[in-house]
Amino acid sequence: xxxxxxxxxxxxxxxxxxxxxxxxxxxxxxxxxxxxxxxxxxxxxxxxxxxxxxxxxxxxxxxxxxxxxxxxxxxxxxxxxxxxxxxxxxxxxxxxxxxxxxxxxxxxxxxxxxx
Amino acid sequence: xxxxxxxxxxxxxxxxxxxxxxxxxxxxxxxxxxxxxxxxxxxxxxxxxxxxxxxxxxxxxxxxxxxxxxxxxxxxxxxxxxxxxxxxxxxxxxxxxxxxxxxxxxxx
Numbered sequence: 001x002x003x004x005x006x007x008x009x010x011x012x013x014x015x016x017x018x019x020x021x022x023x024x025x026x027x028x029x030x031x032x033x034x035x036x037x038x039x040x041x042x043x044x045x046x047x048x049x050x051x052x053x054x055x056x057x058x059x060x061x062x063x064x065x066x067x068x069x070x071x072x073x074x075x076x077x078x079x080x081x082x083x084x085x086x087x088x089x090x091x092x093x094x095x096x097x098x099x100x101x102x103x104x105x106x107x108x109x110x111x112x113x114x115x
Numbered sequence: 116x117x118x119x120x121x122x123x124x125x126x127x128x129x130x131x132x133x134x135x136x137x138x139x140x141x142x143x144x145x146x147x148x149x150x151x152x153x154x155x156x157x158x159x160x161x162x163x164x165x166x167x168x169x170x171x172x173x174x175x176x177x178x179x180x181x182x183x184x185x186x187x188x189x190x191x192x193x194x195x196x197x198x199x200x201x202x203x204x205x206x207x208x209x210x211x212x213x214x215x216x217x218x219x220x221x222x223x
Contacts, residue, residue: 033210037156042119042201042213056209089156093211101146101205103163109156 002026004107006092012113013082020078021110025094032075033104034067035091036060043091049075050097079112087114118142121202121214129222134189136217138202141183148211149176149187150201158201161187192221 005024013019025032030051035043046065047057051072061067064082069075079086089111093104119140128134138147149161162169162176164185169176173192178185189196197220203211 031209035211035213040215042203042215043158043211045210045212048210091156091158093158101163101165103148103160104211105160106150106158111156 006107010111018080023092024074029094029096031095033093037089084114119214125218127220134192136187138185144204146205148203152199194221197221
């Protein structure tokens, strides 16, 4: 169990650029979640996948945001035409469902700063 | 009003003190989680509970389903306990809904 891995850890970019983050979940976990956390706040749900299917998207996920999990393993979160309000920590978590309700395991996050 | 409310938002105590952090929620839940977040962002799951009480080392978590309230207690607090503690609830078996977090500082 190598844990949930996120890449990169930090991303600094100019407003208007596109960015893509990657999350590698724990290998036997079929659920993968994306959350966003702004300074001083708790995380907020963005979207989640069960295997390769995206089952729910938050209203926070505007049309500039897209997430994929093409083979049911790693996932990518892309933000197009970034805005200053996108500056936040983007957290990925994974869990398994074959044993009932299980805790989610979190990665260390990707901190995005928009200049 | 947030669906998950924590209190206090900030807590400073001396080493050795007994710490209590409270969480109230307003929605139906299948489970409640207590999470710890250190500077730099990583989140660690401390407890998942749906009834009663759980204990792990110096940490104790309780939940009262009827009152929609949970508490996290830390006995014999230590500076290494300094972190943000976050309460989160499962609605169904899917996403988590988080409180704002409680920033705990334990001074030596």
